[in-house]
Amino acid sequence: MKDADQAAGPAGRPRRADARRNEEALLEAAAAVFVESGVEAPVRDIAARAGVGTATIYRHFPTRADLIIAVYRHQVEACAQAGPDLLATGPTPYAALGKWISLFVDFLVTKHGLAAVLRSDDAGFDALHAYFLDRLVPVCTHLLDAAAGSGEIRSDLQAYELMRGVGNLCIGAENDSRYDARRLVEVLVAGLRRPD
Missing domain, CATH: 1.10.10.60 (Homeodomain-like)
Structure with missing residues (x-):
């Protein structure tokens, strides 16, 4: 292979x-x-x-669609590969999770507009979304499990829930200069910490 x-x-x-x-x-x-x-x-x-x-x-x-899809796939792979690297080099699993979520937000920002480009090809969009989930949910799961295992964060959150929440906080941010999605994502990630 x-x-x-x-x-x-x-x-x-x-x-x-x-x-x-x-x-x-x-x-x-x-x-x-x-x-x-x-x-x-x-x-x-x-x-x-x-x-x-x-x-x-x-x-x-x-075509522009070819470029956008290639960027999308490239960033999915970069995000997937970053998870284990951050966990291996980060000072703590929670810090690695926070850095990974920041990379995920960068990815989501570039993803805006993809649906419009692929509107005529729903099957293609569905395949990309499945690829996104298949590659990134396990990485986020691993980071969450490591941070929960170290006692830094609560253990009752699923990766899909966290990723969906981050995604929802990013919707529309590019159209409103008064809205800082990154700040709200930071608040969300801070809220994962276990109370002292």
């Missing part, structure tokens, strides 16, 4: 390492621009952030 880094290119050949790095840089740049300006941001802004021409982006991602 091929490693994810050895994903086959168009002719079935493994892609070169520099091609994989270039695509990674494009996805990182697109995610950053989407956080700042939404998924309808001009492609030239993404190209400028990545230090490439717009033709390079279109060569990798022929």
Whole structure:
């Protein structure tokens, strides 16, 4: 079985390492621009952030939907991989959980607008949502279990509930400058702590 880094290119050949790095840089740049300006941001802004021409982006991602879906999948994977890393390096499981939730909020911000882009393809949207849940609920579960096991947080919350609550706090934040979803998410995560 091929490693994810050895994903086959168009002719079935493994892609070169520099091609994989270039695509990674494009996805990182697109995610950053989407956080700042939404998924309808001009492609030239993404190209400028990545230090490439717009033709390079279109060569990798022929349509905006292709780019948005690739960013979505890339960020799901980054979020999934971050959980164990944060748990291994964080000072406490609760601190790791808090940092992971912050990354999750970043992901949710870039996700806004995805439904509109995929509106004509409900099956595609459903598949992406299932992928999101399959990859991230177990990671959040592991972080919650570790923090509960260390006695830092209450143990009666399920990962899906927490993720859904965070998601609900993020809805509409991009349209209201008076609303700080991150602050409310911090309050939610603080509320997980066990009373002294």
